[in-house]
Amino acid sequence: MRRLLVPLALVLSLGGCGWLGRSGETSKPDNFQLHGYASVAGAAAGLPGTPCLAPASAPDIVAGAPVKAADAGGKVIAVTTLASGVLATASDGYRCNFAFELLNLSGSRPAYQIVVAERPPVSFETRAVREGRPAVVDVPASAVTGSPSPS
Structure with a gap:
């Protein structure tokens, strides 16, 4: 019984990391999550840690805004979206941080x-x-610029 469990555990662990489904490849995939x-x-x-919204100076930074990973030439490799903002403190005051996660990026590129x-x-x-x-x-x-007042 013990002899059967060891190979079974190995097969299940390889399947979980994506290795088993990649037939014809000779090395383990190098993908990672950014x-x-x-x-x-x-x-x-x-x-800190409570929900927040970006200030009016950054109206495009909101939950659901697109995030793209591209190679050095600008070719888009992966796309995701921003999560909801979370308040944080920093040396320059308060910041609203919007998390993201990009999946299956190749470790073979020097930069993204x-x-x-x-x-x-x-x-x-x-x-x-x-x-x-x-x-x-x-x-x-950045300063929010309004329309100039009439003279």
């Missing part, structure tokens, strides 16, 4: 470009994010 968040400066003060909403891409070295460092896309606070 974890990160868009961190918006200028959030209203409050209790992360695009949140339609903002400029931010580059992250694959090695760092593959080792568990979060990809933090900093969204600075």
Whole structure:
């Protein structure tokens, strides 16, 4: 009975990591999950860890906004969306952080470009994010410009 359990456990563990379903390949897949968040400066003060919204200076940073991972040439590799904002403190005041997770990225690329909403891409070295460092896309606070008052 014991002889049967060891091979069965091995087969089940390989199936769970995706290795079993990849016929014809000679090496284990190198895919990883990239974890990160868009961190918006200028959030209203409050209790860290509670829900928040990005300030008016970043109206495009909301739950459900698109997040794309692209290669160095700009080709989109994976897409996900931002989660709801969570309030955090930082040296520059309060921030509203919107988490994201990109799945099945290849570790063979040297870097990934992360695009949140339609903002400029931010580059992250694959090695760092593959080792568990979060990809933090900093969204600075900026003054909200209103329409000029009539003269």
